[in-house]
Amino acid sequence: MPCLQRAITRVLIHGVLMAGAAFMLLPFVWMLATSIKPPEEVFSATLRLLPTRFFGAENYSFALTQAPLLRFAINGVIVCLGILVVQLLVAIPCAYALAKLRFPGRNLLFVLVLLALAIPVQVPALPLYIALAEMELLNTYLSLMLPFLFSAFAVFLLRQFFKSYPDDIIQAARLDGMGEMEIVWRIVAPSAWPAIAAFSVFSVVAHWNDLYWPLIVITDGGMATPPLGMMLFADAETGSNYGALMAAATMLTAPLVVIFLFARRWFIAGVTMTGVK
Amino acid sequence: MARVELESVSKSFADTTVLSGINLDIADGEFLTLVGPSGCGKSTLIRIIAGLEPQTSGQIRINGEPVDHLRPHERRVAMVFQSYALYPHMSVFANMALPLTMQRLSLWERVPLLRLFSARRRRVMPEIRREVQSVAAQLQIEPLLNRRPAQLSGGQRQRVALGRAMVRHPNAFLMDEPLSNLDAKLRVHMRSELTELHQRLKTTFIYVTHDQVEAMTMSDRVAMMDAGRILQLGTPAELYARPSNLKVAQFIGSPAINVLPVRIGDGGMVELPGSPAMIHTSLPPGSAASIGLRPEALHLLPSGSPRDGAVLNARLRRIENLGAECMLHFDLLALPGHGVIVRAASIKGLSVGEEVVLGYDIASIHLFDAKGERAEVLPISAHPAQREAATP
CATH class of the missing domain: 2.40.50.140 (Nucleic acid-binding proteins)
Incomplete structure (x- = not known):
């Protein structure tokens, strides 16, 4: 019976996918559960998802009052937005030039972009740190943003997207009197929304969650981004108050989830590159 | 309106020659068709006339003036593309108004937000709106002005693309297979509409097609091209009655x-x-x-x-x-x-x-x-x- 066979296949496929999803969601769910548990239940030997005593109000208010969560969040927003805006301002024209303009050395430049993709931030970390220290820029927003302002990944992703943009439309714009910069911003970029949204999600998630670089350049708690702030909070205030710590973590993760939910449609279209006809 | 002259225009990419020594003298108000099988260089030639591609050698003159150093929009020619090339994220009105706003407004009068402060923009935009509307009325697309290109049928997009070319009152219309994406019935209809448009505007039309019927029915003169050369240039009747080459004879006429x-x-x-x-x-x-x-x-x-x-x-x-x-x-x-x-x-x-x-x-x-x-x-x-x- 092919009908039954198909049903079984579907159940199997969905079973595997759901198991994977559950596996990935588990830490997240555990964080949420822990954030509403009282301290004695966090370490209780019996494994329970939901607490017997609801302790959420206490945990969340403790986290909100004892840690400058808002400060961390604002720092995170400033740094992530700053990075994203400059990345897009630079990467969109670069990607357009690499995708659509003919000039000597174009292929070489593109190879350099690909090479840059292969270099993790850890490699130039030391020279960057020394340079920032020499310029007395440590503990500033600029020091948090500087290494990430020029994103090879953004250039690469957008170039692939722009490649498929119809040449005729660009030529029509030239005939209508537009310069290349105006073509980039008024004609090509608006059509690249899926790619831009996808990249924005990647970029914001990466820099919101980044601990490595803030740990290097920030020592002042007032400049800390969310993960660094969490770390400082865990050390100084809470000790082993994991309920409160998870409450703080929940509140600092929430903005990302919200952003992703809003950008999800474009994100998927952008990642699968089907957004452009 | 303009006379367009090509003098030994050649084009080659690396080691392949796409066009070799094209000479053409297109009279003011003439409807000239470049016809030929795909790959014969006709689309490259029209793009060279438009200034979208540089020629390797030779000269192009519009109204006697060399235009080789001019950028596409400075040549004051309008082009209609096979794919229509409408701006997908703009309304029909914005598509048609764009060439005019580019001509008449300065850069800062076009920048979003900033442009709200321009008094001159407030004066110029109603003029542009009137002109776009009058062209839209001629093409019977007035009710579509607020739609997006994706919401239009092929024939409607074709008209919008024509409208965008017409609002500028160009020296010459360059058309690159404008009817190829339409279904057979609409193509026949648009053929006569384009011919009437040409008679009404009395502007020079340079028209590229691989369809010999379009070439025969619409043109004052036809230039039949093959392998980067013009095989024969003449009226449709001449090409049919006295083909100078076997390829011309085989291409023109159906069956x-x-x-x-x-x-x-x-x-x-x-x-x-x-x-x-x-x-x-x-x-x-x-x-x-x-x-x-x-x-x-x-x-x-x-x-x-x-x-x-x-x-x-x-x-x-x-x-x-x-x-x-x-x-x-x-x-x-x-x-x-x-x-x-x-x-x-x-x-x-x-x-x-x-x-x-x-x-x-x-x-x-x-x-x-x-x-x-x-x-x-x-x-x-x-x-x-x-x-x-x-x-x-």
Whole structure:
């Protein structure tokens, strides 16, 4: 019976996918559960998802009052937005030039972009740190943003997207009197929304969650981004108050989830590159 | 309005030559069509005229002024693309207004937000709106002005693309296969609409197509291109009646011209296949050649009529009935493997498999040499005595 066979296949496929999803969601769910548990239940030997005593109000208010969560969040927003805006301002024209303009050395430049993709931030970390220290820029927003302002990944992703943009439309714009910069911003970029949204999600998630670089350049708690702030909070205030710590973590993760939910449609279209006809 | 002149324009990419030495003089207000098979360089040529691609050598003049150093919009030509090339994220109005806003507003008057502070923009925009609306009215697309291109049908997009070209009052319209993406019925309709538009605007049109029907029906003159060269330039009637090249003869006309191989005999006598008639030519004896016969040049001879003229014995293979006329496909008995198509008013009681005799006038023969160049036909009588007399 092919009908039954198909049903079984579907159940199997969905079973595997759901198991994977559950596996990935588990830490997240555990964080949420822990954030509403009282301290004695966090370490209780019996494994329970939901607490017997609801302790959420206490945990969340403790986290909100004892840690400058808002400060961390604002720092995170400033740094992530700053990075994203400059990345897009630079990467969109670069990607357009690499995708659509003919000039000597174009292929070489593109190879350099690909090479840059292969270099993790850890490699130039030391020279960057020394340079920032020499310029007395440590503990500033600029020091948090500087290494990430020029994103090879953004250039690469957008170039692939722009490649498929119809040449005729660009030529029509030239005939209508537009310069290349105006073509980039008024004609090509608006059509690249899926790619831009996808990249924005990647970029914001990466820099919101980044601990490595803030740990290097920030020592002042007032400049800390969310993960660094969490770390400082865990050390100084809470000790082993994991309920409160998870409450703080929940509140600092929430903005990302919200952003992703809003950008999800474009994100998927952008990642699968089907957004452009 | 403008005269457009091309002087030995050539184009090559790396080691492939796309265009070689194109000379064209397009009169003010003329409708000139560049026609040819795909890959013949016609689209490259129109893009060079528009300034979208640089030529490798040669000069382009508009109204006598060289424009080679000018950027596309400074040449004041408008182009309609096969894909319409409408800006997908803008409304129809914004699409059509864009060339005008680019012409009349400065950069900061076009920047979003900042432009709200421009008093001049507030003065200029109503003018632009009026002009766009009047062009939209001419093209009957006024109700569509607030829609996006994705919400329009192919024909409507085509009109918007035309409108965007028209609002600028360009020196010349360049059209790159503008009807190719339309369905057959709409294409016929838009053909006559474009012709009427040309008559009304009296602007120079340079039109690229691979469709010989469009070339024949719309143009004042046709330039037939092949492999980066112009094979023949002339009125549609000239191209049809006196094709200078076998490729022109085969490309122009539907159904295509019937081509039969012949050999040149002694003294330039050409023996016509399966026929006692002969023609005379100046081509060297012994060389291969071919003759072309238009489908309407052939006719069925009634049985019993004299067969000493130019005739072909043929067997009917297939009938295509088009209603007003029919196309009769014949296999030639004298030339196995070759067939001819005959245009006839009716089937005349014929049935498939029947053997008939086809007659044609020697004056209707197009003779081409081995390279495909046209050769002159000198008719001589079919009569043996006269044939003798004509032989030196």
